[in-house]
Amino acid sequence: MCKDRNHFLFSFVQGRMFFLCLCLLIPTIFASYDNRSDLQKLFKVKKNYEETKENDEKNIVWRDWEQLEKAGKWHKNLIKDWYNRAHKQDDAIANLLQTMIMFDKNGKPHMPNGIHPSEKESAKAESEDKHVYPKADKKRNFAEKVQLWEYGYIPYSINPQFNSTQTKIVQLGMNEFTLKTCIRFVQKDYAAWSYLPHNTYLYFTYGKSCSSYVGRIRSSPQNIELNPTSCFTKRTIVHEIMHALGQVHEQQRKDRDNYITMQWNNIADGRQNQNMEKLAIGSKDRTHYDPSSVLQYGLWAFSTNRGKTMSFHDRKLESLVGSSTGLTHLDVKEITLAYNCAAGCTNKPYCRNGGFVGNGCRCVCPDGLTGSECQDVESDSDCGGVATLGRVGYTDLKSPNFPNRYPVDKKCTAIITAPEGTKIKLEVVESRLNLKKDLQRNACLHWLEVRYVSPEIIGPKFCTPFSPIETEGNTLMIRFDSRFSKDYYPDSNQMFHLRASTGGATAPTGQTGVPPPPPTSFDKICSFDTSESCWMSMSGLHIVQYASRWGMTPSYGARSTPGYAYINSQTSFSIQTPANALDGEYCLSFGFYMQGTTVSIGLHYSGYGSVWHRSNPPGNFWSIVSISLRANQGTVLTIYGQLESSGVIAVDEVRIRSNSCT
Template sequence: MEASFRARKMGPVNSLPFLALLVILAVVVPALTQEVGVIGRRKDMLKLDELRNQHVVQRSATSEIEDEEEEIDLNLMARMLRKLKQEEDEDEDEDQASDSAKATKGPAVDGEKLIQEALKGNVDPNSEVVNLVESMLVDENFKHNQQPSGIEKIAAKKGKVYGDTHDTHRWTKEQLEELNNNGGRKRNFPRSVTLWDEKIIPYTIADSLANYPRYVDVINKAIKQFDDYTCLKWVPRDSAFNTASYKTYIEFFSESGCWSYVGRVFNDKQQISLQAPFCVTLSTTVHEMAHAIGQLHEQSRGDRDDHVIMKWDNIQGGRDNINMAKDDTHDYNPYDYESVLQYSLTSFSKNGGPSMEFTDPRLNFLADSATGLMFYDIQDITDAYDCTAPCKGPNKDQPLKQCQNGGFVLHTCDCHCPEGLTGTLCETVVTDPVCGQGIIDLGDGESRDITSPYFDFGGPYPTGKKCVWLIKVPAGKHVGMTINEMDLTTTNGACDHWLEIQYNLIGQTGPRRCGKLTAPEQYITSQYGNPEMMLLKFDSAFASTASAGKGFSLTVSTRGTGCLGAPCLRGVCSDTQDGGYLCTCEKGFTGRNCDLYLGTGDILCDFENACLFRNSPSNKYTWTRHTGPTSSTGTGPRSAKSGSYYLYAESSSPVSTGTTFHYVSPYIKAGHRCLTFWYHMYGSDMGSLNVLRNGSQVWTRSGDQGDSWHRADFPVGTAGLKYNVGL
């Protein structure tokens, strides 16, 4: 076994040394513009929409009157609204096309090239492609379920990460008392908060922002999200659209930090600070506006401990940090890792380490992915402000649409569907005909196979396709999915084509899997949200010019609760009738959880071929297979001890001091064994390398060991107990 290690700013002895790579980021931030005509058109649309709604309510109250003039007025309003909306959409399309041409300095690049540019740091970190790459979990060489190398460093430059880290609150006396007393509240709306009960939020923009068209443009785009998806209307304070009886209004201005009061708290001016330029991003602006309408943070929910592990030792102020305080809540919608109100995982860290972790690390990428109001944010606001009340008629006795498959009714009285679903009631999937049946209903105990197009003929799958499958099982059951085989192409450690698995919440982005799988892998829907549904999405269209692999073979099934938590480490889980589980182990493994290796011969890891050791599932950062010299001077090695490849761990930003990298064996039957490996520890800031047996240290080296490979050889076996070995 060979390994190479280099460290910078390493902390205690139990942290492993690692290799730091230098990445030069050339961030392109396209200019934003403001068009006066667009603002004026939005004002016209708001007024027309308000007049039409008032007219509809009045006519509903006197439905026996059929006045021709009133009918003409309604039709005229509707036509004018459609025309204004069409003009706005056309302007937006032109702006997007112009921005795209400017950003690419020529014809739009294809998806494959765009992904590679994102990996190099040559795109705006706030762009959707960075979110896309961050969601990828890749199997390539010795990597298993790992993000593309370097993407965390690029994603750390997102505006949302900055906004979350510099987010503060202004509190009234009553709100502080409630927080101190942990008073009850609805969802993340505090009990004492005053809402904008007329659903109108007047606003102004101070000169510190208004004098810069690109900042005004961001605010307008944030306002448009509320206009499009909620019943809350942000209107210019001095315009005819401000019909609110209260005098409170919001002033957007630039001061120190990103902050807002929570709810409507004053009788006149109430401020939202967006310190230019770093707080003036779409996600941060929407985040602060969400506070202003009465919402607090996702990680403050009463059920947060079911979803988030707080790292108090890493948090500024520890448990006294009010932004991390937990409160009693009535949680009518599921905890959403993707919420615009969910902090990034290093927010308010005092040492660069994580301030919190998700209980399911496969979903860590969601913490900084919000681009504004997300699916469940919209549902939260709709519920809190009773946005569907007009849809129930003047007597509140008309039923709402019965949206299916995780959809919900918007203020427009139409269903808002999870992405990939469509139809009046979200009853249809958006899929290519070549993909086969899109909705699969399973009975109790039933299973079905799903394959990518042409898989049964040996592949390759066609490019340029998008497939969606909605898997449904009876109420009270879960959807289980096993990836039996997967060969989806990758380039430089990132997906060209992928399978997205929406298993946690039906309306939440799922991890995107790609590469070549060497052993079956299981997913099961969570117990939150809609456990009886799972969405699967195959995409070979985004990077349609990339070559195709064989594809994938999946098995979907109706499952009970026994396999929740994926207990089978090296095998496939099945539910038992008593609510437990049974593991079917991979060849060479046994034990209730398939965690005991049966082999008796030598275990060889030369990193030229597959290795029995694996990165620990608890790793935030992983060991990586590498060939050739390291990328910086004064470190090593220049090559492997023998062969072409060696293993190393990378410690450059955002990796923090004290981070550990674990590379572990399965449990091995009791007996006498020796561990032999070669290591390279060269560099002025070298940390420590430790070998652990069943969690206890049996060997260690620290500091610079010189520019050469060294051999270690010592006993690790036990006489009577099974054991595992970890680096």
């Protein structure tokens, strides 16, 4: 937790862009596949090194430029050297630079000099895309569900005419899935065919375009065709494999109009362009729209006049399109959900801040977050942190060593959470955002990344003042980096001072968000029996005030009261105390009712983790739990629960009062 609330978080101590594919199976709906009983048998067969290496999560790198920060790969003038070379748009440095938002003298945003996403290799591949519908599989193209690969197990073969470089690129693409998901590839000659209900295998071969079927087809081989002049990049291979797994493009989601506007007058064939149309039968849309996904088309895709073919409602997010060369966090989450990668896990952890349970039965956290529940930040020890805001409140974020110049070789992460339904506004205080820049190229050398959509989705990077930003949800994540260009030292006046606020809160002159002291006596309860709202923030719960009238189970509350809060579908919930509401000795008590085969409920104590947990239903009755605890300013208590089967979890009479339980 932060020890100095005044200096919270960062100062504790002081053309075209992408390609589509051969979408032979138009539906985007992932079928669920739960039967993994023969999975271990399948994995007993001989496999090459790509399949046999363990899924070492510590080796996962979500963005290619982050590799360059690692020991042995970093060197001086990383950004300057890119400008002194051929300005390759597919280079890791280019992917980093394009996520930076710079401003001209009139305040108009633009990318750093020399960055042209429409010139990426993926844009060239996009222009060669074709759709073909073989008669043999035409009926299959319009099936209600795409066919997934049983067990997430995919036999494959690579055209022996591929040269060594082309083969390596294909293997790098497959390795993205092996490392980050439960998908496994095995050479077809070693496949355990007797355990599979099909004889289909992926065949990577030459073609006139970059193309793939969507989902597993009935016939074999199932070709992924690659034009040798434009398709052999890791990004292209990953994109085509994602289609083969059953995924389709972001811009074809049924909810795409909430995020982007299609510029039909600029698009080849206009509304008849089947690469840009919404899919007729819809899409699952289980995860948030991800502008950085490999499945997001470029903003100039299929343009007839060099104009944009799609625009984001939030133009800041356009800097993220095309910046990923591999699977993003949400790409992996979607595959994990579709292929039930965590189906065999017992006592699954409760994952926060966009984390999810992966095939290792642990939380897969967005990069920058860590901990068994993704509750902590990956940050240098003297900066960064975790905090919560109430519905009206604020806190300041300052650079390390503020108000003096910040040090180099720092990487700081901060995450701030507000009550459910509350947005957080981030603004620059007195224009104090002045980080090291390359003035000649108009690029950031040190930067702040602002994730305001969700911790799961990378954010744009800034090194100069920006207009106030409001979060889409109730979470704000900020990352400061002076490590990538640690060979460039800031000037004496370079620092930052930001303010995160909720409910229109502002700091008086000379103050920086010091919260009022908590009351000396405390006794609050959420009974759910009246229309009065609970003083704690709630997420995922339904409230019924007269359960017996509606034939609900249970038919009454924890103390024979008429109402309670509950979930009765496969989802999760949380009840959380506001920040700075508690300071002293307290007794927390609440009633809970659980019914179902895979249910759990627990209590999370910020700074300590889970302090109480129950995963076995006690029976067809209410149970009461009382827990004595010590809280400091900033302590947040969270009652959480998860229901993964049919059943119900109900909570009632949540009470916190001063003094320990007797």
